[in-house]
Amino acid sequence: MKHLTILVPDAQVSLNTFTCIIGAYDIFKRANEFWKENGKEQLFKIQLAGVSEKTEINNGLLTLKPETNISSIKETDLVIIPAISHDFNQPEKGNIQLIDWIEKQYKNGAEVASMCSGALILASTRLLDGKSCSIHWNTADKLKRLFPKVIVKTDRLITDEHGIYTNGGGYSFLNLILYLIEKYYDRETAIYCSKIYQIEIDRQRQSEFTIFKGQKAHGDxxxxxxxxxxxxxxxxxxxxxxxxxxxxxxxxxxxxxxxxxxxxxxxxxxxxxxxxxxxxxxxxxxxxxxxxxxxxxxxxxxxxxxxxxxxxxxxxxxxxxxxxxxxxxxx
CATH class of the missing domain: 1.10.10.60 (Homeodomain-like)
Structure with missing residues (x-):
């Protein structure tokens, strides 16, 4: 059985963070169930992992408790990084530990996927240097400014390069999940999940959703x-x-x-x-x-x-x- 780690950031979280975590957990769990219903063993053991006992937003309006600490996961096959708050400028608090752990797992053979602004956490590992990266069009300028070695692809919905996956923004993380399910499970399972959750499969671009606002925070x-x-x-x-x-x-x-x-x-x-x-x-x-x-x-x-x-x-x-x-x- 493979191992899937869905990270729960310690800080710099938003409502989108929770949405990405819950969506990824739910759909991968359903993919496992589909395989079992069809006489196969479940493909992934899925775990929510972080560095704190709980993560909160809006003064405790919503609370998420990781199942385990990342220190207990010595080896994993796939790491999913959810979206974070858009006011990110550098990793804070326990997210620094997450970054070190992500880099170590990738070097040990794990694949890594970031959702929307989660690419800012992924880019902090320097694993994206020289690689293509998709991110929400509204966060692209920040990514370019903070990590100039990353090749930002604002028109692409999903990038897939050397075991590193990224996706655009908003709820397009659902398309990334389907993409990963097809890659790890099979096409049949991806189509099943797309029908159950009513997600359009095979979307490739986010260009039509872009609202162009000229970058002016450059100082020239x-x-x-x-x-x-x-x-x-x-x-x-x-x-x-x-x-x-x-x-x-x-x-x-x-x-x-x-x-x-x-x-x-x-x-x-x-x-x-x-x-x-x-x-x-x-x-x-x-x-x-x-x-x-x-x-x-x-x-x-x-x-x-x-x-x-x-x-x-x-x-x-x-x-x-x-x-x-x-x-x-x-x-």
Whole structure:
């Protein structure tokens, strides 16, 4: 029998932490039961493990008690790290012990999976250095700032690299659980669990859920002025050459600083601002594709469709159908 450790952080917890722990425990337990019903032995012994006797949120509104201390688990096959609070800047209290234990278990052959902001705990082990990592789009900038060696994949729902798994955010941790169940059990069990818990199987991207907010906590005043200018004038034709001159910065240096500060080239940043405005128009108005396209500053329908799909993973019409049922009912 394999061993699954679901970690219970000692500090820096949120309601999402509890949700991830309970969801993972429940679904893996059901997968075990499905195997037993079909004449197989349960695959995993599942344990909640931490370093404290209990973890609380909201002054004891909810309390979770680990079954065992991590010190009693000498060997495990799979470690799951739940989401943590988004105000994380460095590990606190007993989470430092968790980090050391995770690193040791991985080096001993265990695989490790993080859910949403749990990637911040995983990245603290340095096991993610040079590896791909998915995280909630709203926490991606923090991950990039705190751990610049991690390759952040904001469009990917799940990453799988060298026995390390990560996933996007919110309740997409359920998709990661199904992914792990298919990998460890089989496809049949994953489909069964997806039907029991009504989780959409085989989701690959989180792009359509992203709300683009330009990273401005970088300390480069010139680039922040450029961002503000782009955001206020994106409907117009913006020349990056002229913008760099306006800010008294050479074009090559402007591009270099812009990428360093925001993670995007100036042109990519402009595209993302335009598409974010288009998304809001599709969600909230009855405007058709061409009206929105012209409104955000595109004249070429093919280019607009290609860039929209590249950023969101969906065509403009698909996006409008999904997020504005009322407008589509009038077609």
């Amino acid at each position: 005043d010139i680039i922040e002025k450029a961002q503000v200018y782009i955001e206020e004038n994106f409907q117009e034709k913006i020349s990056m050459e002229e913008l760099s001159q306006k800010l008294a910065v050479g074009r090559r240096n402007f591009d270099r600083r812009f990428i360093k500060a925001t993670g995007n080239t100036p042109v990519e940043y402009l595209q993302r601002v335009k598409i974010e405005s288009a998304k809001k128009a599709f969600e909230t108005t009855r405007k058709n594709i061409n009206e929105v396209m012209f409104e955000v500053g595109y004249a070429d329908e093919k280019a607009f469709r290609e860039i929209f799909k590249k950023i969101t993973g969906m065509s403009p019409l698909e996006y409008k159908k999904k997020y504005n049922k009322k407008a589509m009912s009038e077609y």
